[in-house]
Amino acid sequence: MKKIVLPRYEKNIIRAVRSLRVEACELPELNKNEVLIQVHAAPCNPSDIAFLTGEYNIVKPLPAVPGFEGSGVVIDAGEGAEDLIDSKVSFFIQEEDCGSWSEYVVSDRKKLVVLDNAMDMDQAACFAINPFTARGLLDIALLRENRAIIQNAAGGQVAAFIRQMASDMEIEVIDIVRKERTVERLQNEGARYVLLESDPQFEEKLEKLAKKLDARLAFDAVGGELAGKIFNAMPADAELVAYGGLSTKPISGIHSMDLIFKDKIISGFNLPEWREQMEDDYFEQISQEMQSLFISGEYQTKIQGSTSFEKISDGLIHCLRNLSKGKMLIKAFDKE
Known part of the structure; x- marks a missing residue:
C-alpha cells in the first residue's frame, strides 16, 4: 500500500509540507476487533497542520504518517468485527503507527462511525471530528x-x-x-452577534454583550491572551471550555479573583473521552441524527477540492493559502 510520510517536524509549515513523500509498505495484520479500511479520502485539518510542525499534543515517532480522520470502506476484519466488512465508515485515529493519509488504515471497531449508504463519502471524510466536537460542546x-x-x-x-x-x-x-471580512461573511450567513478581536473596544463590547445575554459559557479554540479576555468578560458562575490551541500559546491574562470570588472555572474538552463516556446506544442515536442532516444537505462541511498523493505538497500549499474556502481532501488517486 501507499502512504504519505513526514520525515521530520518543521516549525515552518511550508518546509514541513514540502518534505512530505510517498512510500510503499506492506498491509498491516489485524488483531481482534480491528478492521482494515480502504480510505476514500482524508482531510487536512488545523490539527494536521499543527502536527506537521510538531506543535500538536500528539507527537509520533518519525517517520510518521499524518492524518487523524477520514472515510472509507471496510475490506477486511479481525475476529469480532467480521460483521463490518463492506460497511462505509468514518474514522478517527490517533495511533502512533497509523495515519489517515494512507491508502489503507487499521482501526478498532469502537472508534468507527458506521455510515448510512446514502452518506456522501467526501462529506464523511470530515464527519468524525468537527460535527461531533460541536455536539459534544453543546x-x-x-x-x-x-x-x-x-x-x-x-x-x-x-x-x-x-x-x-x-x-x-x-x-x-x-x-x-480575527478578520473584518469574516465579520461580513458571518453576518451575511445570519450570525447575530459577531465581534472583531482587534476592535479597540472589543473587551468592553464583549463584556456588555455577555452580560446582556447572560453568556456564562465559552468555547475556546485559540488559547493565548484572547482566551483570558473572554474569561474575564463573562459574568459570575461562568465556564471557559478549551478544546483547541490554534495560537499555540498558553491561556494568559486570567483575573485570578474571578476564580476565587465569582465561581468561574476553566475546563477542557477531549472528543475521544466524550465518546468513551457515553453509552453506545446514545452515540449511535446522535450519529444517526447528524447523518440525516448531512444526507439532506442541511449540514455540510465546506470542501474546496482534493489532491492526490503524487501532488500532496502543491495541494496542501494551495489549501494553506485558501483556508477560508474549505477543507482540502487527500486521496490516493485524485480522479477529479
Whole structure:
C-alpha cells in the first residue's frame, strides 16, 4: 500500500509540507476487533497542520504518517468485527503507527462511525471530528442550561456547526473573529452577534454583550491572551471550555479573583473521552441524527477540492493559502 510520510517536524509549515513523500509498505495484520479500511479520502485539518510542525499534543515517532480522520470502506476484519466488512465508515485515529493519509488504515471497531449508504463519502471524510466536537460542546451548554454561549475561531468549521446546532437548540451565540471580512461573511450567513478581536473596544463590547445575554459559557479554540479576555468578560458562575490551541500559546491574562470570588472555572474538552463516556446506544442515536442532516444537505462541511498523493505538497500549499474556502481532501488517486 501507499502512504504519505513526514520525515521530520518543521516549525515552518511550508518546509514541513514540502518534505512530505510517498512510500510503499506492506498491509498491516489485524488483531481482534480491528478492521482494515480502504480510505476514500482524508482531510487536512488545523490539527494536521499543527502536527506537521510538531506543535500538536500528539507527537509520533518519525517517520510518521499524518492524518487523524477520514472515510472509507471496510475490506477486511479481525475476529469480532467480521460483521463490518463492506460497511462505509468514518474514522478517527490517533495511533502512533497509523495515519489517515494512507491508502489503507487499521482501526478498532469502537472508534468507527458506521455510515448510512446514502452518506456522501467526501462529506464523511470530515464527519468524525468537527460535527461531533460541536455536539459534544453543546451538550455542556444543555447540561448547564445556558441559553447563550461565546466562541472564538468563529470563522472555522467547528464554529459553523455550533451555530447551526445552537440555533436548533434556541441558544444564542456570540462569535469572535480575527478578520473584518469574516465579520461580513458571518453576518451575511445570519450570525447575530459577531465581534472583531482587534476592535479597540472589543473587551468592553464583549463584556456588555455577555452580560446582556447572560453568556456564562465559552468555547475556546485559540488559547493565548484572547482566551483570558473572554474569561474575564463573562459574568459570575461562568465556564471557559478549551478544546483547541490554534495560537499555540498558553491561556494568559486570567483575573485570578474571578476564580476565587465569582465561581468561574476553566475546563477542557477531549472528543475521544466524550465518546468513551457515553453509552453506545446514545452515540449511535446522535450519529444517526447528524447523518440525516448531512444526507439532506442541511449540514455540510465546506470542501474546496482534493489532491492526490503524487501532488500532496502543491495541494496542501494551495489549501494553506485558501483556508477560508474549505477543507482540502487527500486521496490516493485524485480522479477529479
